[in-house]
Amino acid sequence: MxxxxxxxxxxxxxxxxxxxxxxxxxxxxxxxxxxxxxxxxxxxxxxxxxxxxxxxxxxxxxxxxxxxxxxxxxxxxxxxxxxxxxxxxxxxxxxxxxxxxxxxxxxxxxxxxxxxxxxxxxxxxxxxxxxxxxxxxxxxxxxxxxxxxxxxxxxxxxxxxxxxxxxxxxxxxxxxxxxxxxxxxxxxxxxxxxxxxxxxxxxxxxxxxxxxxxxxxxxxxxxxxxxxxxxxxxxxxxxxxxxxxxxxGEAAPFDEAQAAMDALAAYRGYMAEQLEAGAKLSSMTRHMMGLFTGLPGARAYRRTLSEKAVKTGAGLDVLDEAVSHINLESVDA
The missing domain is CATH 3.20.20.70 (Aldolase class I)
Known part of the structure; x- marks a missing residue:
């Protein structure tokens, strides 16, 4: 098969x-x-x-x-x-x-x-x-x-x-x-x-x-x-x-920043379920450090996750704070 x-x-x-x-x-x-x-x-x-x-x-x-x-x-x-x-x-x-x-x-x-x-x-x-x-x-x-x-x-x-x-x-x-x-x-x-x-x-x-x-x-x-x-x-x-x-069969240009935002929105429900079940935020955000690479605010995004996602009780508000550093308007411009 x-x-x-x-x-x-x-x-x-x-x-x-x-x-x-x-x-x-x-x-x-x-x-x-x-x-x-x-x-x-x-x-x-x-x-x-x-x-x-x-x-x-x-x-x-x-x-x-x-x-x-x-x-x-x-x-x-x-x-x-x-x-x-x-x-x-x-x-x-x-x-x-x-x-x-x-x-x-x-x-x-x-x-x-x-x-x-x-x-x-x-x-x-x-x-x-x-x-x-x-x-x-x-x-x-x-x-x-x-x-x-x-x-x-x-x-x-x-x-x-x-x-x-x-x-x-x-x-x-x-x-x-x-x-x-x-x-x-x-x-x-x-x-x-x-x-x-x-x-x-x-x-x-x-x-x-x-x-x-x-x-x-x-x-x-x-x-x-x-x-x-x-x-x-x-x-x-x-x-x-x-x-x-x-x-x-062809690779076409696409809006990577928007794809990242859409994926975060789709992933958010899963993250909430896992946090409720006792998972640590850092166990999920560690796979997301490369997201927004090359975009304005990416360094602050990574720093926020690195410093705050590992803390006891860290929740989705940490992710929201990290994403807030990404300046999509400058990308669109």
Missing amino acids: KINQSYKFSVAPMMDWTDRHCRMFHRAFSANTLLWSEMVTADAVIHGDRDRLIGFSDAEHPVVLQLGGSDPAKLAEASRIAEAFGYDEVNINCGCPSDRVQSGRFGACLMQEPAVVADCVAAMRAAVSIPVTVKCRVAVDEDPPRETLFGFVDQVSDAGCEVFTVHARKAWLSGLSPKENRDIPPLDYGLVADLKAERPELSIILNGGIKTLDECADHLKVFDGVMLGRAPYQTPQMLGGVDHLLET
Whole structure:
């Protein structure tokens, strides 16, 4: 079963960033962006506090749960739990290069064990009816990129995986930090384009280094989808142009300031509900610091949130004060 192809734009799974508050904030900008959870290990899903770890709001749909692990039985059980929770897709992380991930035998190190990943995919697909997908790199360490990527995808697709999100860089498991692994290994979009051209029956989503909607429009002429991470997180107002991009295939100019204000209005009800349920204001506003970047008053907006949202009992009046610093009239002028 392939992912719904109307969902061609994804916000990447990012540890400590794409929690449920972040996803609801991003959903306020775009109805059609595919949202992803942070990676959660299969063991945590099976044995942990599920509501805290993988709980989400109905308005987040479509949403993907990314799982970490290499045990087929555990991943199958975690997938059953995810489907029961209502997730639209489950994904295996074969791309994260952190030491913690390697020690648990999941993440990018699984690029070197395609047979294991294939067994996991087969077990998961037997357990659920929702799509089972894979996110990977092009290769690991000194492994040859073309041979590694094509061999990995062929073996895993033989097990029934039809959707691959490919971060178009190698992962270096030693010598580079996870942060450095996001920037230092060179991008190879051409290799991923070759994969799509030579495996047209598969859905290939491009990830890595994409910063603008114009770039997305160009990549969507080649790939089945694009995934962005830091760009929409750090400047979330860019998500205000995604639905038009997906509808028309073109990136068009839009009023980013107005998109930000509209998203805040849409997000406000959720924030009020979460505050009433005991959530801290800062747990939501921390995902909103990049909003209004480049606009008059953005620095005062960030300062107000940084200083006041963390205080005990902080409420929506703090957000209102922060937004009051934004001078939209000067933007319109």
